[in-house]
Amino acid sequence: MTTLLVASAGGHLAELHQLVPRLGVQDDCVWATFDSPQSRSLLAGEEVIHVPPVRTRDAVGALRDWLAARRVLRGGRFGRVVSTGAAVALSFFVPAARRGLTCHYIESATRIAGPSLTGRMVARVPRAQLYTQHAGWADERWRYGGSIFDGYLARPAAAPGPVSRIVVALGTQARFGFPRLLSRLVEVLPAEAEILWQVGSTRIPRLPAGARDQVPHAEMAQAMREADVVVTHAGVGSALAAMRAGRRAIVVPRRRAHGEHVDDHQVELAHGLDRRGLVLAREADAISAADLTEAASWRIDHAGDVGPFRWTG
Known part of the structure; x- marks a missing residue:
């Protein structure tokens, strides 16, 4: 069939x-x-x-x-x-x-x-x-039936070093930008760091040099594996990609009140994953340099075979 x-x-x-x-x-x-x-x-x-x-x-x-x-x-x-x-x-x-x-x-x-x-x-x-x-x-x-997050577990990094490589992933929603987060990151991310900026439709007056609307999956996955820190909106694809790369991402939910999404389901996801220890949930205007250090101090492992999804197929 x-x-x-x-x-x-x-x-x-x-x-x-x-x-x-x-x-x-x-x-x-x-x-x-x-x-x-x-x-x-x-x-x-x-x-x-x-x-x-x-x-x-x-x-x-x-x-x-x-x-x-x-x-x-x-x-x-x-x-x-x-x-x-x-x-x-x-x-x-x-x-x-x-x-x-x-x-x-x-x-x-x-x-x-x-x-x-x-x-x-x-x-x-x-x-x-x-x-x-x-x-x-x-x-x-x-x-x-199960969850795509089955089998993921956070553990302390063996020897976390300085934050020198960062991936920023704001998703690819054409309708919704995330200028609050991008503006904050321009302020707090270290100027000397190597940063991949995937910004989707987000535009701000000080758009970072090299910012890209979209990044192919393979390139993004490789960049996340090589990064010290991943910062992403609370989109399930971006959060999942960071976990698969072994990164405990800083995850920032879009807020309906700011016109960043149709509802607040990203808030639920961010805090749900934070409770499981799989991400660091932060608000757009509250990210700090200390959060970068904290995120770099953890790794995400995956158990591998977690069994079939329970469906009637």
């Missing part, structure tokens, strides 16, 4: 990519996602169908993806659809369900307290199978 894997570029794609081996579908699958430096790098060598990008709460973009989904599903090649969101999931699930395909929706790990808007809408699709990555809000409809 060929599985169609559907996800928006960014954190949703990063989550699904990490979960695929635990789903056991990697030997017969096709990806449907947006064309971006991240997706081209992360999915190199995979069969990929590029679909139009859709932004957060973008009805027109969702309609374009619905039309694309109808074309993709028309040939009868696929037996099921699996998605971690966001809006592109609904665009594919509606025509897939009409064709009798089983649709599996794995809610993002950012949703600690309950489902997202997409999750609530997908729950209305007939026969959709729903999964949460947080046992605390699992119920009869939303089953707990």
Whole structure:
């Protein structure tokens, strides 16, 4: 049975990519996602169908993806659809369900307290199978299958040195910048440090030299492995990438009150990961040089095989 894997570029794609081996579908699958430096790098060598990008709460973009989904599903090649969101999931699930395909929706790990808007809408699709990555809000409809953060553990670094290499990753959201964080980092990061600046759509008057909107996945992963410190917004893809690189990142949540996101789910994620010791959660206007030293004093290990994701696939 060929599985169609559907996800928006960014954190949703990063989550699904990490979960695929635990789903056991990697030997017969096709990806449907947006064309971006991240997706081209992360999915190199995979069969990929590029679909139009859709932004957060973008009805027109969702309609374009619905039309694309109808074309993709028309040939009868696929037996099921699996998605971690966001809006592109609904665009594919509606025509897939009409064709009798089983649709599996794995809610993002950012949703600690309950489902997202997409999750609530997908729950209305007939026969959709729903999964949460947080046992605390699992119920009869939303089953707990495990988490992308399973198996990660923080430990003190053997011999932390001076902070000389830093990665700043603010995500790739086209609609939402994060000028509060970028302005603070320009002030507090050591001038002599070697810094990779991935700023997305964020613009400030003193934009750092060499700032880039997007960085390919492979390049970012290598930079994080070589860095002493990673500072990132509380996007699940960026936080996960830092952990995979062995870094206990300084994670800063975007705030809805400042127009940095549609809600405060990043606040929940940042503090949830901080409680597990996997990140240092800080507010944008409170990051200090001491936080850089603290972050560099820890490493993140991974247990390796953490078992399959518990789903009905």
